[in-house]
Amino acid sequence: MDVKRTGSFIAEMRKGKNMTQAELAAKLQVTDKAVSRWERGVGYPDITLLEPLAGQLGVTVLDILRGEKTFPDKMTGEETEQTVAETVRLAAVQRRQAVRRVILLAIVMLIGDAMLIWGILWWTSQQSALKIIAGADGPSAVFVAWRVEPMLPVAVSAAGAVLILASLLIYRWRK
Incomplete structure (x- = not known):
């Protein structure tokens, strides 16, 4: 997982939906500063926000985690497991912080x-x-x-x- 790549992907998808950072933040019940931090690659969204964020952007959670549109039929089981393992590690880090x-x-x-x-x-x-x-x-x-x-x-x-x-x-x- 690359924080910059994920951030630019979130920004691209948000702009594709013609939403401002403030509108996306309101829908997710976070601040627009949080959305800005994600998009600048300063930090990741909280793990509890991944599913609602994916829903608002019209992508899958896996797409957000990888920072790109994925095509499930082209992904291997190993790639999926690796992405999920990285997500779990990231969640543990966020919890400790x-x-x-x-x-x-x-x-x-x-x-x-x-x-x-x-x-x-x-x-x-x-x-x-x-x-x-x-x-x-x-x-x-x-x-x-x-x-x-x-x-x-x-x-x-x-x-x-x-x-x-x-x-x-x-x-x-x-x-």
């Missing part, structure tokens, strides 16, 4: 959660900066005060919130 992406986003989100919570707790603990540590009566009372720097806990909380939002947006964009 998806799992890695989800794990990475989950880790980033957990770090963001920890930063947000830690910053809030730190900031609230500094709100009681004046403490009485000995003698509660008049002049014998000893007060201890430390400098309250709200910017650092606020910055940590803000960075955590940014990490959370970024991971949510990336997750939604990649779907």
